[in-house]
Amino acid sequence: MLCSGxxxxxxxPVTFALDRFGDKWSLLVVRDLMFRGKETYGEFLESGEGxxxxxxxxxxxxLETDGLIEKSGDPENKRRILYRLTDKGLDLAPVLLEMMRxxxxxxxxxxxxxxxxxxxxxxxxxxxxxxxxxxxx
Amino acid sequence: MLCSGxxxxxxxPVTFALDRFGDKWSLLVVRDLMFRGKETYGEFLESGEGxxxxxxxxxxxxLETDGLIEKSGDPENKRRILYRLTDKGLDLAPVLLEMMRxxxxxxxxxxxxxxxxxxxxxxxxxxxxxxxxxxxx
DNA sequence: GGTAAATACTTGTATAATGCAAGCATTGCT
DNA sequence: AGCAATGCTTGCATTATACAAGTATTTACC
Numbered sequence: 001m002l003c004s005g006x007x008x009x010x011x012x013p014v015t016f017a018l019d020r021f022g023d024k025w026s027l028l029v030v031r032d033l034m035f036r037g038k039e040t041y042g043e044f045l046e047s048g049e050g051x052x053x054x055x056x057x058x059x060x061x062x063l064e065t066d067g068l069i070e071k072s073g074d075p076e077n078k079r080r081i082l083y084r085l086t087d088k089g090l091d092l093a094p095v096l097l098e099m100m101r102x103x104x105x106x107x108x109x110x111x112x113x114x115x116x117x118x119x120x121x122x123x124x125x126x127x128x129x130x131x132x133x134x135x136x137x
Numbered sequence: 138m139l140c141s142g143x144x145x146x147x148x149x150p151v152t153f154a155l156d157r158f159g160d161k162w163s164l165l166v167v168r169d170l171m172f173r174g175k176e177t178y179g180e181f182l183e184s185g186e187g188x189x190x191x192x193x194x195x196x197x198x199x200l201e202t203d204g205l206i207e208k209s210g211d212p213e214n215k216r217r218i219l220y221r222l223t224d225k226g227l228d229l230a231p232v233l234l235e236m237m238r239x240x241x242x243x244x245x246x247x248x249x250x251x252x253x254x255x256x257x258x259x260x261x262x263x264x265x266x267x268x269x270x271x272x273x274x
Numbered sequence: 275g276g277t278a279a280a281t282a283c284t285t286g287t288a289t290a291a292t293g294c295a296a297g298c299a300t301t302g303c304t
Numbered sequence: 305a306g307c308a309a310t311g312c313t314t315g316c317a318t319t320a321t322a323c324a325a326g327t328a329t330t331t332a333c334c
Contacts, residue, residue: 111148
């Protein structure tokens with residue numbers, strides 16, 4: 001996967017987006033930050049999908065280079081590094097939520113709670129607002 | 138990239154979506170079908186990003202297996218095979234459009250016409266309706 | 275009817291991305 | 305000082321993608 005900076009494939013906005021997060025892992029890190037309250041390397045690693053350590057390190061670097069996340073030392077524990085979404089990263093909420101809506105519609109075995117399904121159908125703006133405020137959905 | 142059918146990484150709806158089109162090329166084929174009126178192998182190949190022939194063939198197979206597109210012979214020209222989006226594929230319009238909106242906001246050199254930018258900000262439902270009706274946006 | 279062009283692929287091989295196991299560096303705890 | 309926690313890096317195997325070429329079927333032309 002290319003970090004932004006390498007030559008872009010075209011001027012298309014879909015391509016621009018895919019060049020940044022169109023791979024198997026980037027959006028799962030964003031998901032962990034956006035919906036699951038995760039903020040450290042170790043927490044991302046624990047996510048059920050099993051990302052490899054080197055791939056995670058690379059994705060974090062790319063996401064930071066592209067300005068979707070930023071990192072900072074934890075003042076309480078200097079071993080820990082805290083990652084969080086920038087505004088640019090938070091603005092991916094509609095993309096993620098629409099993906100979730102699509103999957104909920106077509107995945108027979110979706111693990112999505114009914115209340116969230118309802119919100120995805122009837123209150124997308126409310127969900128986006130919650131994400132921006134850092135609330136869990 | 139896995140066609141659906143291989144084991145899924147998790148039950149998460151984001152993962153479900155990424156397992157189907159979370160790669161460098163799948164959504165560009167969907168884009169060509171959805172926004173550019175393309176419908177043949179040759180037309181997809183001509184898109185500026187330069188997908189390799191074997192990768193295109195594989196992506197078309199996967200998208201068809203997953204029920205996002207379907208193909209049919211052209212009665213007028215038996216050499217041609219026509220691909221088009223199913224309802225399941227058309228339902229990706231909100232995902233694509235939100236990606237475009239995000240890119241338009243953050244890509245300094247987006248090739249997106251002003252009228253479309255306005256619609257992305259102010260009339261997403263209208264755009265989705267147009268896509269469903271097969272109109273160009 | 276024979277030949278060439280058009281269309282949709284497949285095949286073979288090189289390069290790049292990902293997966294996996296292990297190891298290293300820094301900080302914190304005792 | 306020693307050990308655990310945390311966040312990585314490194315080396316190598318496997319998989320995906322890129323690139324160049326070739327094949328199969330249908331159509332158009334002479």
